[in-house]
Amino acid sequence: xxxxxxxxxPVTLSEEAFLTINxxxxxxxxxxxxxxxxxxxxxxxxxxxxxxxxxxxxxxxFEATYRKETTSFHLEKGSVQVSDSxxxxxxxxxxxxxxxxGTGTRLQVFP
Amino acid sequence: xxxxxxxxRYLITVTGKKLTVTCSQNMNHEYMSWYRQDxxxxxxxxxxxxxVEVTDKGDVPEGYKVxxxxxxxxxxxxxxxxxxxxxxxxxASSFRGENTEAFFGQGTRLTVV
Numbered sequence: 001x002x003x004x005x006x007x008x009x010p011v012t013l014s015e016e017a018f019l020t021i022n023x024x025x026x027x028x029x030x031x032x033x034x035x036x037x038x039x040x041x042x043x044x045x046x047x048x049x050x051x052x053x054x055x056x057x058x059x060x061x062f063e064a065t066y067r068k069e070t071t072s073f074h075l076e077k078g079s080v081q082v083s084d085s086x087x088x089x090x091x092x093x094x095x096x097x098x099x100x101x102g103t104g105t106r107l108q109v110f111p
Numbered sequence: 112x113x114x115x116x117x118x119x120r121y122l123i124t125v126t127g128k129k130l131t132v133t134c135s136q137n138m139n140h141e142y143m144s145w146y147r148q149d150x151x152x153x154x155x156x157x158x159x160x161x162x163v164e165v166t167d168k169g170d171v172p173e174g175y176k177v178x179x180x181x182x183x184x185x186x187x188x189x190x191x192x193x194x195x196x197x198x199x200x201x202x203a204s205s206f207r208g209e210n211t212e213a214f215f216g217q218g219t220r221l222t223v224v
Contacts, residue, residue, distance in 0.1 A: 004153075036213075042218075044201065044213075045214075051210050093209040093210070096209060097209065098169075099156075101155075102153055103152060103153040
C-alpha cells in the first residue's frame with residue numbers, strides 16, 4: 001500500500017546551519033505531497049505542498065521538490081533558526097481526501 | 112478565526128469508563144477525521160467523515176466510534192477505553208479533494224489507567 005518513509009530523528013543543528021530532512025514515498029498513481037510542522041504543544045499545520053512532478057513547494061524559507069524519478073520530497077532550508085525547532089511530517093494524498101503520514105522527524109536548533 | 116477546536120486537551124481516565132472527545136470546526140469543511148499519534152508510528156487515521164451522516168473506518172478503528180450529525184462537529188467516542196488507547200489524538204478538517212490543506216486541532220492527550 002501507499003506509504004511514506006522519513007529519516008529518523010532527532011536532527012540537531014546550530015543556528016544558521018543548512019537543513020535537509022529526507023522523505024521518500026511509495027504510491028500508485030500520482031499523489032500530492034505535503035510537509036506539515038508540529039510546534040511544541042500544538043497541532044499540525046501545513047508548511048508546504050506540491051501536487052505534480054517537478055513542482056517545488058516553498059514557505060518560510062523551506063523548500064521541497066517533488067521528484068517522481070526518485071520518489072522523494074526532501075525538505076530543505078538554507079539557514080535554520082531556533083524557532084524552527086519542531087517535529088516535521090512528510091505526507092501524501094493518494095488521489096483521495098486521506099493523508100498518509102510518515103513517522104515525523106524532530107528538529108532541534110541550538111543558538 | 113478559522114480553527115478546529117478539541118476538548119478536552121488533557122484527560123486521565125480509568126479502564127472501561129466511557130468518554131467522548133469533542134471536535135468542532137468553523138470553516139464549513141466537508142471532510143473531518145481523527146488521528147492518533149504514537150511515538151515511532153506517526154499519525155494513523157482512526158475514522159473519517161466525508162459529509163454529514165457519512166462516516167467510515169480509517170486504519171485503526173478498533174475500540175472507537177464517531178458520529179457526524181452536524182457538519183461542524185465530529186466527536187470521538189471510546190465506549191470502553193483500554194490502556195492501549197493511551198495516545199495523543201488529533202481532529203482534522205478540510206475541504207474535499209486531494210490537494211487541499213488539512214487543519215488540525217491542538218490535540219487531546221489521553222491516558223487510560
